[in-house]
Amino acid sequence: MDSQGQVGPRVVWAVVGSGVGPLLLAATRGGLVNVVFHATDSVRRGAVERLTSRLGAEPVEAPGDPVLAEAICQVEAYFAGERRGFDVPLDWSLVSGFNREVLRELASGVPYGTVVGYGDLARRVGQPGAAQAVGMSMGANPLPVVVPCHRVVESGGGIGGFGGGLETKRKLLALEGVLPEPLF
Numbered sequence: 001m002d003s004q005g006q007v008g009p010r011v012v013w014a015v016v017g018s019g020v021g022p023l024l025l026a027a028t029r030g031g032l033v034n035v036v037f038h039a040t041d042s043v044r045r046g047a048v049e050r051l052t053s054r055l056g057a058e059p060v061e062a063p064g065d066p067v068l069a070e071a072i073c074q075v076e077a078y079f080a081g082e083r084r085g086f087d088v089p090l091d092w093s094l095v096s097g098f099n100r101e102v103l104r105e106l107a108s109g110v111p112y113g114t115v116v117g118y119g120d121l122a123r124r125v126g127q128p129g130a131a132q133a134v135g136m137s138m139g140a141n142p143l144p145v146v147v148p149c150h151r152v153v154e155s156g157g158g159i160g161g162f163g164g165g166l167e168t169k170r171k172l173l174a175l176e177g178v179l180p181e182p183l184f
Contacts, residue, residue: 011055013048014063015039016072019079019175020168023145026051026059027067031089034142035075037164054094075145079175084112086146094142101125102137107147113176117155131155139163145172 011033013026024039024047025032033055036047052058062068070088077083090107092100105124110116116124118131118138127133138149144164150172154160162169173179 010057011051011059012062012065012068013044013051013059014061014068014072015044016075018075018145020164020171023075025068025071025075027065027071028055028091028093029067030091030093031067032071032143032146033091033094035144035146037144037168071146078145081175084176088146090143090146095140098125098127098130098133099137099140102134103141103143103147103149106149106152110148110151112148113178115151115153115173115178118152118160119155121152135161148172151176151178 011026011028013024015022015024020037022039024034024036024044026034026036026047034047034051036043039047048059063072067089074083074086074088078086092104095103102121102125106116106121109124110121118134119128122128122130122134134152138152139161141147141149141163144150150162150164150169152160159166159169159173170179
């Protein structure tokens with residue numbers, strides 16, 4: 001039993017299909033805590049081990065958990081083109097400090113179908129000149145897709161990097177109408 005009198009696992013996870021391949025979604029009682037791209041068996045095992053280490057509780061597969069079920073529903077609707085944003089509760093416990101500040105600004109201030117430069121995002125959080133640090137924040141994003149780090153691009157028009165791979169970033173930007181659909 002935890003401090004709130006609840007019994008059972010504190011961290012739950014499920015794998016869901018998406019337009020960019022399988023995604024692992026993990027949630028705590030506080031909200032969605034992690035989204036992991038390319039959730040093959042080996043990636044899933046590694047993600048569960050990292051969550052166990054970082055959160056102090058072994059995650060349990062539980063797609064029926066209410067928070068997780070809602071996140072799955074919203075992710076599926078996003079990839080079906082039926083949803084432009086997410087309103088599931090988020091658990092920010094895997095990120096802190098500057099990274100959390102940048103990711104919160106990204107989540108609230110860069111809407112569907114738009115992009116922002118690394119430097120612009122740095123200025124928005126009061127750290128002009130911290131474009132490279134913003135890039136590191138994007139790499140530390142534990143909630144990609146839901147916290148849309150794919151919408152951060154280079155100021156000169158380049159696509160920039162992406163932890164899920166550049167093909168995945170292109171597909172997400174195409175889904176949102178920012179880039180044309182890939183030809184193949």
